[in-house]
Amino acid sequence: MNQLKSLQFHTASAKETEALGEAIGELLVPGTVVALYGNLGAGKTTITRGMARGLKIEDMIHSPTFNLLHEHKGLIPLYHFDVYRLTDSSDMEDLGYEEYFYSSGVTIIEWSEIIADILPPDHLEIHLNADSDMRTIIITSTGNKTDLILRGLNNLQ
Ligand code: ADP
Numbered sequence: 001m002n003q004l005k006s007l008q009f010h011t012a013s014a015k016e017t018e019a020l021g022e023a024i025g026e027l028l029v030p031g032t033v034v035a036l037y038g039n040l041g042a043g044k045t046t047i048t049r050g051m052a053r054g055l056k057i058e059d060m061i062h063s064p065t066f067n068l069l070h071e072h073k074g075l076i077p078l079y080h081f082d083v084y085r086l087t088d089s090s091d092m093e094d095l096g097y098e099e100y101f102y103s104s105g106v107t108i109i110e111w112s113e114i115i116a117d118i119l120p121p122d123h124l125e126i127h128l129n130a131d132s133d134m135r136t137i138i139i140t141s142t143g144n145k146t147d148l149i150l151r152g153l154n155n156l157q
C-alpha cells in the first residue's frame with residue numbers, strides 16, 4: 001500500500017469543523033488516541049464535539065480545562081483531556097493516564113504538545129490553524145492503527 005501520511009482540510013465555520021469531526025469520530029476504534037494541537041480558539045473543543053457525535057455520544061462537550069478530564073459514556077467510552085494547565089506530563093502519572101490511553105475507549109487530548117513524551121507511538125494527530133473563521137486542519141497518522149483511520153477518511157473525500 002502506498003504511504004498516506006496526512007490529509008489537509010479547510011473549514012469556514014464551527015459547523016463545518018464539527019462535521020469533519022463527526023466523520024472522523026465514525027472511524028475511531030477502541031484504543032485510539034487523538035492528539036489535538038492548536039492555539040486557544042483554534043477549534044480543538046469544536047472538533048472534539050464532532051468526534052463525540054460521530055461516536056454517538058449525546059453528552060454536551062466542553063473543554064475540561066479545570067477538571068483535566070471528562071469521561072463520556074457511549075458504545076465506545078470517550079476520555080476527553082485538556083492538559084492546558086499542566087507544565088509537563090508528570091501530573092498525568094498521578095491521574096493513572098495509562099488506564100485511559102491504553103483502554104478500549106477513545107482518548108482525545110487538547111494541548112497534546114505539553115504531554116508529548118507520553119503519547120502512545122500510534123496516535124492520530126490533528127493540527128488546527130485559525131485565520132479569522134477559516135481553519136486549516138491537518139490530520140496525520142503515526143502508526144498502522146491510525147493509518148487505517150486516515151485511509152477511511154481519505155476514501156470519503
Ligand atoms: P479551542 O478548544 O481550540 O480553544 P474552541 O473549539 O473552544 O477552541 O473554539 C473555537 C472558536 O472558534 C469557537 O468560538 C467557534 O465558534 C469559532 N470558530 C469560528 N470559525 C471556526 C471554524 N472554522 N472551526 C472551528 N471553530 C470556529
Ligand code: MG
Pocket residue numbers: 044045063082110
Ligand atoms: Mg478547548
